[in-house]
Amino acid sequence: MSKKRLPPAVDDGQPSSGALRWRFAGFVLEESRRELSRDGVVLKLEPKPFDALMLLLRHAGELVTKDEMIAAVWGGRPVTDNVIARCVAKLREVLGEPPGLRLVTVHGFGYRLDAAVEREHVHASALAEPLRIGAGHRLPMRPHWMLERRLEAGTEVWLARHEKTRQQRVFKLAFTPEELSALKREITLQRFLLDALPEARWRIEILDWNLTDAPWFLEMAYEPLGSLKHWSESQGGLKNIPLQTRLDLMIQAASAIGEAHAVGVLHKDVKPSNLLIRSSPQGRPEIAICDFGSGRVDFERLQALEITRLGLSRTSATLDDSGGTALYLAPELLAGHASTTGSDIYALGVMLYQLVTGDLRAPLCPGWERQIDDELLREDIAAAADVQPAHRLHSAAELAARLRNLDERRRQREQDSLQQRLALQAQRQLERSQLVRRWQSVVALALAAGLGIAFVLYRQARIAERQAQTDAEIASAVTRFVNEDLLGATDAERIGGGRSVTVGSLLDTARLRLQTSFDGAPAVHAELAHTIGSAYSSLGLESEARAVLVRALEQDEARLGAGHPTLRRIHSRLGWLGIETADYAQAQNHLETLLTLASAADDAKAAADRQSAAYGLARLRFEMGYFAEAADRYRGLLDELQHSAHRDERLIADIDWDLAEALFETHDWAEAERRLDSAQRYVEKQGFVVDSTYRLWLEVSRIYSLQIRERLDEAASRCLELGRVAGESLGERHPVSASSLHMLGMIRIKQSRPAEALPLLAKALHRRMARLGPNHYATRMTQMRIAEAELALGHTATALAKLEALWKGSLATLGADHPHTLDLQRMLAEARAADGQLQRAEENLREVLALAPHRLQPHNNRVAWAHYGLGRVLLRERKLAEGFDELRQARALFVRNFGDGHSQVAVIDTMLADPKTAESARKTS
Numbered sequence: 014m015s016k017k018r019l020p021p022a023v024d025d026g027q028p029s030s031g032a033l034r035w036r037f038a039g040f041v042l043e044e045s046r047r048e049l050s051r052d053g054v055v056l057k058l059e060p061k062p063f064d065a066l067m068l069l070l071r072h073a074g075e076l077v078t079k080d081e082m083i084a085a086v087w088g089g090r091p092v093t094d095n096v097i098a099r100c101v102a103k104l105r106e107v108l109g110e111p112p113g114l115r116l117v118t119v120h121g122f123g124y125r126l127d128a129a130v131e132r133e134h135v136h137a138s139a140l141a142e143p144l145r146i147g148a149g150h151r152l153p154m155r156p157h158w159m160l161e162r163r164l165e166a167g168t169e170v171w172l173a174r175h176e177k178t179r180q181q182r183v184f185k186l187a188f189t190p191e192e193l194s195a196l197k198r199e200i201t202l203q204r205f206l207l208d209a210l211p212e213a214r215w216r217i218e219i220l221d222w223n224l225t226d227a228p229w230f231l232e233m234a235y236e237p238l239g240s241l242k243h244w245s246e247s248q249g250g251l252k253n254i255p256l257q258t259r260l261d262l263m264i265q266a267a268s269a270i271g272e273a274h275a276v277g278v279l280h281k282d283v284k285p286s287n288l289l290i291r292s293s294p295q296g297r298p299e300i301a302i303c304d305f306g307s308g309r310v311d312f313e314r315l316q317a318l319e320i321t322r323l324g325l326s327r328t329s330a331t332l333d334d335s336g337g338t339a340l341y342l343a344p345e346l347l348a349g350h351a352s353t354t355g356s357d358i359y360a361l362g363v364m365l366y367q368l369v370t371g372d373l374r375a376p377l378c379p380g381w382e383r384q385i386d387d388e389l390l391r392e393d394i395a396a397a398a399d400v401q402p403a404h405r406l407h408s409a410a411e412l413a414a415r416l417r418n419l420d421e422r423r424r425q426r427e428q429d430s431l432q433q434r435l436a437l438q439a440q441r442q443l444e445r446s447q448l449v450r451r452w453q454s455v456v457a458l459a460l461a462a463g464l465g466i467a468f469v470l471y472r473q474a475r476i477a478e479r480q481a482q483t484d485a486e487i488a489s490a491v492t493r494f495v496n497e498d499l500l501g502a503t504d505a506e507r508i509g510g511g512r513s514v515t516v517g518s519l520l521d522t523a524r525l526r527l528q529t530s531f532d533g534a535p536a537v538h539a540e541l542a543h544t545i546g547s548a549y550s551s552l553g554l555e556s557e558a559r560a561v562l563v564r565a566l567e568q569d570e571a572r573l574g575a576g577h578p579t580l581r582r583i584h585s586r587l588g589w590l591g592i593e594t595a596d597y598a599q600a601q602n603h604l605e606t607l608l609t610l611a612s613a614a615d616d617a618k619a620a621a622d623r624q625s626a627a628y629g630l631a632r633l634r635f636e637m638g639y640f641a642e643a644a645d646r647y648r649g650l651l652d653e654l655q656h657s658a659h660r661d662e663r664l665i666a667d668i669d670w671d672l673a674e675a676l677f678e679t680h681d682w683a684e685a686e687r688r689l690d691s692a693q694r695y696v697e698k699q700g701f702v703v704d705s706t707y708r709l710w711l712e713v714s715r716i717y718s719l720q721i722r723e724r725l726d727e728a729a730s731r732c733l734e735l736g737r738v739a740g741e742s743l744g745e746r747h748p749v750s751a752s753s754l755h756m757l758g759m760i761r762i763k764q765s766r767p768a769e770a771l772p773l774l775a776k777a778l779h780r781r782m783a784r785l786g787p788n789h790y791a792t793r794m795t796q797m798r799i800a801e802a803e804l805a806l807g808h809t810a811t812a813l814a815k816l817e818a819l820w821k822g823s824l825a826t827l828g829a830d831h832p833h834t835l836d837l838q839r840m841l842a843e844a845r846a847a848d849g850q851l852q853r854a855e856e857n858l859r860e861v862l863a864l865a866p867h868r869l870q871p872h873n874n875r876v877a878w879a880h881y882g883l884g885r886v887l888l889r890e891r892k893l894a895e896g897f898d899e900l901r902q903a904r905a906l907f908v909r910n911f912g913d914g915h916s917q918v919a920v921i922d923t924m925l926a927d928p929k930t931a932e933s934a935r936k937t938s
Contacts, residue, residue, distance in 0.1 A: 035070045036131040038114035044190050061086055062104040069126035076772050078123040122772050146228055153226045165286055187229040196231055202305040209276040215269035217303045238290040242373055252371035259368040264416045265300035267361050271410030274354045281352050283360035284341050285373050344400050351706045355402040358409050362397025389422055403663055524561055535572040539565050539579040555594050562587050576610045578618045588629045592636055595790055604629040638832040638868040640678035647672040666695035680910040709739050709749045716756055725760050732757040751780040755795050767805035774799045790833045793819050797840055804844055813844040830867040839879055846886050858883040877906035
C-alpha cells in the first residue's frame, strides 16, 4: 500500500557540483581525471572496468545487478554475461585482494563491492585547472578552434573562433561526470524538441559534441546579440528599451516555454541569461531558449520517438529538485518538491516583474506591487508568481495570451468600469429620491441605525487594518530573515558557502538562527518555525522537523494563544508527521487539538483547519487498520466539502485518493477505481508532468490494485516503468523508488519467481531501513516479503527466525490486532507449518481469526487467507472435516472479493474435489 505523504528523500547533503574523489582500501579514484591510484602510483585500468568500479563504489555494500551494470557501463546496449564477467575480471586483476576489500559475485544476479568507502567532493574550479583550459587554448578534437572568452561569468560557456575561417561558435564545456550528464541531457532534450517542434524558431541548434575526452563539450551556433541580460546592457539598460518591446520579448518567452510544456519538457532554469536575443528578418529582437541541461522530458513520448535517453538515466541517487537560480526558484522547490510546469511559470512571473520594472536584478519581495503602476500587469505577475502552485496560471501559454491581449483587456476593463459608475450613479439617484419621500421619523431612525452600523464597520476596519499591518510586518520580517540570514549563508565568501551549500545545511542554519531571533515577535517566530519544520519534513528529516515545531509550540503558545492560526498549522504538521512515522498517539493528540482549536475559532482559516483535522483523523483510522470506518469518514468529509464555501480541489483529490486505498481493503473495486480516476482528473487539470511525485504516487496505488487482483503481468510491466521513471526523476532513494521495488518483489513471489524477488526486496529494504528505521511498519512489511521468498525457496529456518522477530516487534509497536501484525502472524504460521510445527501454526491462525474482527470487516482478504492457511494445517493434522470447512469459508470469501476466477478458488476446488489430492494440492499452492 502506498504512503504518498512520506516526503521526498535527498542525497546525504553533499553538493552536486564538482566531481568525486573516492578512497577505499588504500586506493584513490579521481573521477575528474578518471584516474585510479594506490600509494601515489597510478594504476592502468581500461575504460569499461573503470566505469564499473565507479558504479560499484556509488553502491558499496549493495548488490549491483547485471542490468544496472549494462545500463551504466555499456549505455544499455545488449552485451552477454561473458562480456560483463571479463570486465569484472580485469577490474579484479588491478585491485587484487587487499585487506578490507572484496569484490563479490552474487551468482545469477550481479556483483557487490564490500569495502569501507569514503568520498569527498572536489570543487569544479579546482578540477578545471589541471586541464589548462582558458582563453587562448584549443579544444581536444577541435585543433583549429581557439577559445576567446567566457560568455557568462561563473560558467564554462565559451566563445571560440576558427583560426582559418574566423567563424565564431559557442562551446559549452564539462569537467565532471555530473556536468557531462547535463550535456547529454541537453542533447537528448534538443533532439526531442527538434522532432516534436520542427518549426519552432526559438530552439538553439546543437551542431556537434564531444562526449569522449575531457573536457567534454557541446558546439552551438553563436548569437552575437547575446543573452537578454547582455543585450539589454548594450542598449543602455532595460529602462531605455520601450516597454512594449520588453513585453513582446516576454510574450515570445512564455509562448516558447508553453510549447515545450505542451510536448512534456520542463526547462527548470528559466532566467534572463538563458534567453538569447536574435534579430528577425524585420530587424526586431527575437527570443531563443538555451540551456536545457537541467530539464526533464516525458519519457513515454521520448520512447515513442525512438530517441535515446542520453544523459537521462542515472545510477546514483539525485539531489533534491531545487536546481536552478535562486532568484527564480519557486517556493515549493525550496521545500523539496519536484518541479512542475508551475515552477517554470513562477520563473516567468519573476522575469515579467523585472522586465516591467526595468531591473533584471530585482527580487520579487513583499511590496513589489508598489513598483507596478499598470493594474493588469500587476494581476498578471501575481497570477504567474503566486506562492501557491495551485493558484498560478495553468500554463505559460495563458500568460503569453494575457500579455498579447493587454490593450483589449484594458479597453474591456475601462468599459466595465464606466458601466459600473453609471449603475452606481443611477442607484444613488434612486436612493436620494426615495429618501426625500420618507417621513422624518424614519429618516432619524435610519440615521441612528446608520451611525451604529458605521461605528461597527469602523471597528471592523480598524481590526482589519491592524491585522493587515501585522501580516505585513510578519512578511517583512520573514523576507529579511530569508534574504539576509538564510540565503546569506550561500555567500561564496563565507565558510561553507557557495556551491557547498545544500538545502539541508540552509535549514540547519535557519534553525540555529531562529533559536536566538524574534524573541519579541512570536508571530514571526511561529511562522518561520512552521516553514522550516515543513521543509525538514519534505526532505525526510522527521526528527529535525518535530524538534523545530514542538519548540515553537512551547515557546509561542503562551504569548500568542493556543488558537493562533499559525500554531494550528503547526499542530496539523505534527499530526501528519505522527501518521508518517507511525507514531499514532502523537498524531491523534495533535489532530484532535487542532480540531478543538479550529472549531472554537472564527477567523478566515478556521474552516480549512477543521477540514484538515477531520481529514487527518480519517487517515489516522486508516493507518491504524480501521479501513471501513476510515472509508465512512472520507465519504462524510467529501460530502461536506462538496457543499462547503471553502472548497479545496486539492484536498478533495487527496481524499478521493485515500478513499480509494481504503476501498482496496474493503474490496469495493469499482468505487475505488472511480475515486482514483477523480484524483487523476485533478492531476491532469493541474498539468502535473509525467514524473511529478503526485502522479507517480497515484501510479503506486494503481499497481497495488492490479497486483492484489492478480493482474500480475500488467502490474509487473507498470511497476518496472514506475521504477525507471522514479529513479531518473526523483532518485533511487525516493520512497516511490523503494515502493516500486517492494511491489515488484511481491509480484515476482506471486508469479512463483522468488529467486528474482529476493534482490529486489533487499534493495527496497536497504532504502526503507535508511529512511524509516527498523521499527516502521513499511520496513517490516518488506522484511516479511523477504521471508516469504525465502520460505518459497526452502530456507525455512532463516524465514522462521526472521518472522518471529518481526511479529514480536509489531506486537510491541502496533498491537496484536493491527492488520500488519496479523499479516506477520499469519506468515509466521506458514513458516511454522513448513517447519513441521503444526500445532503452533494452528494456534497462530486461530488467533488471527479471533483478532481480525476487532478492526477488519468479516470479508477482508486477510480473513480469507487465514481460513485457507488453517484449512491446510488441519488437513495435514488429519482433521479432515474441520479442514474442509475452513477451505469452504476461504473459497466463499475469495469469490466474494475477487470473483470465481481467482487462483486460490481453483486451488481450493481441487482440494475439495478429492480428499486424496489435498496434500499434493497443498504443496503446489
